[in-house]
Amino acid sequence: MSELRLEDVTVRFGGRRRGLTAVERVDLTVPAGSVVGLVGESGSGKSTLARAAVGLTPIAGGAILLDGQPLRHHTRGRRPLQMVFQDPYSSLDPRMTVGASIAEALPRGSVRGRGARQAEVARLLDLVALPADRAGTYPAQLSGGQRQRVALARALAGRPDVVIADEITSALDVSVQGTVLNLVRDLQRRLALSMLFISHDLAVVRYVSDYIAVMHLGRIVEYGTADDVLLDPQHPYTRELLAAVTGPVAAPPAVLDGEPADPQHPPTGCRFHRRCPQGPLVLADREVCRTTEPVADGHRHRAACHFAAPDTTEHAERVDVPVDAAIDPRSTR
Incomplete structure (x- = not known):
């Protein structure tokens, strides 16, 4: 088990004048042996952050640490971070x-001899609930769910300390999503993996996560234990995401601008204030949201909102986010 920590990470594309800051000053910790669910709408910077963590996208600032040490992405040998991508078909040759494909991901020199490699491949296939005879098939001969299991096996072949799963169920049929989620949760517990699990769907994130981080326009706007964030979301953006799954708990004023802000020209102050049902376009006395960027310190769940409550109020009622858990993960549909 290892802890992954991102400190003040910034990712920028392009030049100074026409460039885009996709991720800005992000602090995020994946505790050892835990699953952190990273949730946010499309374009919020989730996948960019994931690619930066595994070294596929260079960072413009900040640091990525594994157990407190700077992470170095070696081209040979074991890679401590492995990533599972959204589309299993395009991620497999x-x-x-x-x-x-699975054998290729084994660390150099870790398994010697053809028979030993075949045995290790069979073991990894068994871990993801696929029979050993699937080793001789090609990706085109498998279903989407089976291909994603192969992608998981390939990631585990690298013997990682941390696995990053980027929208791994979004390309799958709804019934197959449940089997893959069950498998991910089972593997994480059996292997004591640290995992960053990325999705735009809060219900999916809740099902597998110990902690939840909410991302909006390149920044983390709320972070806490899964139960705390779902029981008592502090940032209005988190409440909007939760309402999309469960229905609104209360009837807030309508969001005035349903379109996300332009990431190349984000608004000043709070980046959510133009869409916020509790912001200055609804409540005239909240002009601070337009002018001053909120900080997370001092607010419950580290919510980056001027009006988030301090960490003193007790929670009374749990908000259930249902996901079908009664699916056999050994289904090979």
Whole structure:
């Protein structure tokens, strides 16, 4: 088990004049042996942050630490971070068999001999609830759910300390999503993995996560334990995401501007204030939201909102976010 920590991470594309800051000064910790669910709408910077963590996208500032030490992405040997991508078909080489794809990810020198490699591939396939004879098939011969299991096996073949799963269920049929989520949760517990699980769907994130981080326009706007964030969301954006799953708990004023702000030209102050049902476009005395950027310190769940409550109020009622848990993860549909 290892702790992944991102400190003040910034990712920028392009030049100074026409560039885009996709991730800005993000602090995020994935505690050892825990799952952190990172949730936010499309374009919020989730996948960019994930790619930066595994070294696929360079960072413009900040640091990425594994157990307190700067993370170095080696081209050979074991890679401590492994990523599972959204589309399992495009992430697997269609010209390679399943077994060859998994074997290719084994750290150099970790398994010697053809027989030992075949045995290790069979073990990894069994971990993801696929029979050993799937090693001889090609990705095109498998269903979407089976391909995603192969992608999970390939990530585990690298013997990572941390797994980053980026929208791994969004390309799958709803019934298959449940089997993959059950599998992910089972693997994380059995192998004591640290995991950053990314999704735009708060229901999916709640099902597998110990902690939840909410991202909006390149910044983390709320972070806490899954129960705390769902029981008592402090940021209006988190409440909007939760209402999309459960229905609104109360009837807030309508969001005045349903479109996200332009990430190339984010608004001053709170980046959510133009859409906020409790912001200055609804409540005239909240002009501070237009002018001053909120800070997370001192607010419950580290919510970056001027009007988030301090961490003193007790919670009374749990908000259930249902996900079908009664699906056999060994289904190979």
